[in-house]
Amino acid sequence: PATDPFPVDPLRFVRHVGLLVDLEVLLQDRLAPALEAVAGHPVDPAVRVSPHADFQSGAPLALARELGRPPREIAAEVAAKADLAGLAEIAVSGPGFLNLTVSGSALDEALRATAADGRLGVPRTTVPRRVVIDYSGPNVAKEMHVGHLRSTIIGDALARMLEWLGDDVVRVNHLGDWGTPFGMLVEHLIDRGGDADHSISDLTAFYQAARVKFDNDDDFRRRARLRVVALQSGDPVSRELWRELVSRSERYFLDVYARLGVTLGPDDFAGESRYQDDLDGIVAELGEKGLLTESDGALCVFPAGFTGRDGVALPLIVRKADGGYGYAATDLAAIRHRVRALGGQRLLYVVGAPQRTHFEMVFAVARAAGWLPDVVTAEHIGFGSILGADGRMLRTRAGDTVKLAGLLDEAAGRASAPAIGIGAIKYADLSGDRRGDYVFDLDRMLAITGNTGPYLQMAHARVRSIFRRAGRPAGTITVTEPAERDLALVLLGFEPAVRAAAGSAEPHRLAVHLHDVAAAFSAFYERCPVLRAPTEEVRRSRLGLADLTARTLHTGLFLLGIEAPEEI
């Protein structure tokens, strides 16, 4: 599991429980009674961060429509009734908005509490949930491709965030380690002398060579088919060779994870093969529950509400006509295992968008079969594709799928340090809405300006360097200048940003926030001298803001799985 860069001081944490640093929530709470008094029923205060004031509420506009009265009049009435003493100034603006400007003392208090907290004002959840995150899931004897890269990066960021917020996270690497191709792979391994460590240098080449023989050599094809049968019936020699192939691949994947700084370890592998003994039972149970339909010799479930473009019901095939089990049957067994044996309460599947229907059908069938109780949520965390410069799926010039290791080599080689190159790739993936596609453009990813990983790493290192020159620690924060205020307000948005990113499984919400922090800091640094501040007190206060900025960037990048070196 991920280690916490700022471990919780338990006593300090206890002291800060109940101390609200979330200004948005504080303002909502104070505004709510005034709105209720005017409306005659509870109203959502809808307080949001705003470019026009610190915060803004549009609640009077909706209320005015409801009551059939002028919005500005309603806004004025709410403003007069609201008790915001010591917290904020309130003013009616535009067609009937309420602008809220936080008082200096409330800002200082919230900042000081945040700075004093080892967790930057982000409490651990008091009701931890067991979250099972399925991510990475590459296939044995195949190269990881860019789709696996996205799953690995996004899944790891989610695992880190949820774990840090206090959930009990179980990482599952659903390795593709079973199925008919293993007949041909094991047979090819035998032809090569039977030693996976010595005879395989390039897994993709190995796979392709087996494939070519399978397609062109009748005798090999016959042997491969017999080998599948032997493997599935537990023949020890076949099993041993298969095991070698799997562990050879696992070592390769672990290598990639280490290079990526991903928290998946050897104990997280739980491949498709783990569920093979459960599959007969899965099908039997579906049969008993009356959910199975035979179609062209295959056993299928037709979950309600799934139809193809032609309006015909879509089948989830649980047993093929030849008696073999496929991907769907395994996922049904896996979901049952995750609920029953792992105690999962929230199940996340970080897998590309093309598999969306597959997962929705698996969830529907699992619910119908009683394996996925209502209290357990299951979510497909889908994502788009990585495109080449031509706007099409990323391919090499020869038209092959691009190999992950090569991309990492190139990024690490072109940056000044591997942490920067790898961080650039990860940040580029995490900083956009995951549902969208993006173009793999190393020049843009590695740029030190714009919304990039290197920009944030640089911003962090720059703030740290101030401390090396300052030679004295930060002091109590007191905000006075407008640029200090702007930075302070952004810094206080860390907690909502982390919570939003984890709640909706959207790492970009945190990434965007970190970029805002870095931008607010550079605006502040331009206008407010730190080391040459007018007085010692101001200097120490500004060092306090700088320190909080550095810790926010460091923790935020850590949660995204990106290193933040002290010096660059």
Ligand code: ARG
């Ligand atoms: N091995 C699969 C693939 O490469 C991904 C596995 C995703 N997880 C799952 N439970 N099906 O497409």
